[in-house]
Amino acid sequence: MGKTERKERERKRRKDRILNAAISLIEEKGFEKTTMEEIAERAEFSKGTLYLYYNDKSSLFQAIKKRALKYLHDQFLQILQKDLPGAKLVHEMMITFLDLIHENATFTKAMMLYGKKSEQEVEATDGTIQEDCIQLENELLMLIVRSLQIGVQDGSINTKLDPKLLALQIGFQMNGMIQFCLTGSNKKGLQILDEKNMDLPDLMEQFLQTQFSQAG
Amino acid sequence: MGKTERKERERKRRKDRILNAAISLIEEKGFEKTTMEEIAERAEFSKGTLYLYYNDKSSLFQAIKKRALKYLHDQFLQILQKDLPGAKLVHEMMITFLDLIHENATFTKAMMLYGKKSEQEVEATDGTIQEDCIQLENELLMLIVRSLQIGVQDGSINTKLDPKLLALQIGFQMNGMIQFCLTGSNKKGLQILDEKNMDLPDLMEQFLQTQFSQAG
DNA sequence: ATAAAAAATAACTCTCAGTCATTAACTGAC
DNA sequence: GTCAGTTAATGACTGAGAGTTATTTTTTAT
Numbered sequence: 001m002g003k004t005e006r007k008e009r010e011r012k013r014r015k016d017r018i019l020n021a022a023i024s025l026i027e028e029k030g031f032e033k034t035t036m037e038e039i040a041e042r043a044e045f046s047k048g049t050l051y052l053y054y055n056d057k058s059s060l061f062q063a064i065k066k067r068a069l070k071y072l073h074d075q076f077l078q079i080l081q082k083d084l085p086g087a088k089l090v091h092e093m094m095i096t097f098l099d100l101i102h103e104n105a106t107f108t109k110a111m112m113l114y115g116k117k118s119e120q121e122v123e124a125t126d127g128t129i130q131e132d133c134i135q136l137e138n139e140l141l142m143l144i145v146r147s148l149q150i151g152v153q154d155g156s157i158n159t160k161l162d163p164k165l166l167a168l169q170i171g172f173q174m175n176g177m178i179q180f181c182l183t184g185s186n187k188k189g190l191q192i193l194d195e196k197n198m199d200l201p202d203l204m205e206q207f208l209q210t211q212f213s214q215a216g
Numbered sequence: 217m218g219k220t221e222r223k224e225r226e227r228k229r230r231k232d233r234i235l236n237a238a239i240s241l242i243e244e245k246g247f248e249k250t251t252m253e254e255i256a257e258r259a260e261f262s263k264g265t266l267y268l269y270y271n272d273k274s275s276l277f278q279a280i281k282k283r284a285l286k287y288l289h290d291q292f293l294q295i296l297q298k299d300l301p302g303a304k305l306v307h308e309m310m311i312t313f314l315d316l317i318h319e320n321a322t323f324t325k326a327m328m329l330y331g332k333k334s335e336q337e338v339e340a341t342d343g344t345i346q347e348d349c350i351q352l353e354n355e356l357l358m359l360i361v362r363s364l365q366i367g368v369q370d371g372s373i374n375t376k377l378d379p380k381l382l383a384l385q386i387g388f389q390m391n392g393m394i395q396f397c398l399t400g401s402n403k404k405g406l407q408i409l410d411e412k413n414m415d416l417p418d419l420m421e422q423f424l425q426t427q428f429s430q431a432g
Numbered sequence: 433a434t435a436a437a438a439a440a441t442a443a444c445t446c447t448c449a450g451t452c453a454t455t456a457a458c459t460g461a462c
Numbered sequence: 463g464t465c466a467g468t469t470a471a472t473g474a475c476t477g478a479g480a481g482t483t484a485t486t487t488t489t490t491a492t
Binding site for chain 1: 292328329350353356357358376377378380381383384385387388389390391392393395396403404405408409412416418422423426427429431
């Protein structure tokens with residue numbers, strides 16, 4: 001009798017129920033305005049119960065980040081399976097990223113905000129989730145590196161840079177774009193994109209082309 | 217008798233006194249752990265007084281951001297005065313930025329964190345400071361554009377891209393690097409930089425070189 | 433010297449994260 | 463079935479800290 005396993009599964013279910021409640025509320029009212037009380041209500045638990053599943057509010061929010069990272073990781077792995085030139089692999093990965101930003105602001109915000117918590121302010125946050133996130137981030141980076149290496153091999157990528165460094169730069173560019181999306185509407189940047197009739201995916205493509213066509 | 221002017225000046229003084237108290241405390245204990253009570257104490261005011269000068273905690277933090285942006289703006293203007301090739305101007309601007317990040321984490325954090333406040337969660341925040349920050353950010357961007365245009369003119373920059381778009385990309389890269397610094401120590405990225413014996417300024421230089429040497 | 437205005441205060445309210453003592457539900461042994 | 467033990471859930475409680483306001487102190491003008 002798989003007693004413990006079932007227990008585990010049910011626990012996971014409940015954790016997810018809470019997480020979903022949190023996400024839907026955050027989408028409606030924003031991060032800071034969402035209270036544990038409300039999350040509990042929507043998940044049909046009492047407040048106290050939430051703390052049986054997540055150490056604190058911060059952990060709960062980090063779990064959202066983790067979910068987003070897991071999604072990206074899955075997608076990246078699938079992309080890497082495809083039999084495409086390396087340059088195209090990287091491009092698809094970046095588009096996947098941008099799509100996520102575009103259609104799910106909550107995930108994006110979670111990805112940026114909860115994970116900073118510098119030394120001084122870590123304290124309570126559940127170490128495990130934090131670790132998982134770091135691990136996932138690293139793996140995402142390495143999947144980009146893999147794609148770059150493939151691209152260098154197959155000739156679709158010409159660069160003077162080491163793939164790892166290039167991956168880092170691409171990561172920075174990606175992060176910069178995310179930040180740009182979060183900072184919101186009022187922006188010279190949007191105006192520029194608009195007057196050139198471009199969007200972020202276009203700009204990302206431009207960027208990658210520049211990076212990938214460096215006469216060695 | 218310049219009565220009102222003196223009043224204004226004194227008011228500004230007191231605002232600064234509060235701001236400095238806030239910055240020093242944040243440096244010691246981090247953003248979220250710093251309370252209005254403590255800030256008041258250090259500034260030698262009572263808590264209530266703080267609210268005569270800043271609408272709320274969020275405004276106070278945004279004022280820190282504003283100060284950082286003002287500093288950068290001044291620096292950028294000075295750089296632009298110099299009689300240097302455009303490519304060098306941009307490079308110096310970026311180095312200035314990276315220096316700031318490096319030596320003043322508080323400013324950096326403020327720059328990233330307080331300014332997101334998306335629609336849902338703006339509410340009380342002092343509109344004026346917000347506006348000022350947006351204005352400053354836009355001007356920073358335009359100063360980069362100016363430098364790029366100079367570079368295209370003097371031939372130090374070869375690019376297929378429009379200067380405005382290129383400025384945007386450089387801005388993204390910069391933001392990505394800031395984010396990287398904030399996210400803190402535990403990082404594959406640091407390891408990569410380490411094993412290649414590089415730091416962020418090096419990587420930025422690489423990045424700019426790539427961008428500036430695109431055969432047209 | 434005094435009325436008016438400006439600046440500062442500290443006691444207060446209110447919201448919300450996180451805790452804990454208690455209760456309910458389930459599980460298995462007999 | 464029922465009782466002991468374990469796991470899950472509850473909601474009343476505490477404490478911290480943001481923001482408010484009625485009151486007092488200080489400054490300025492006449």
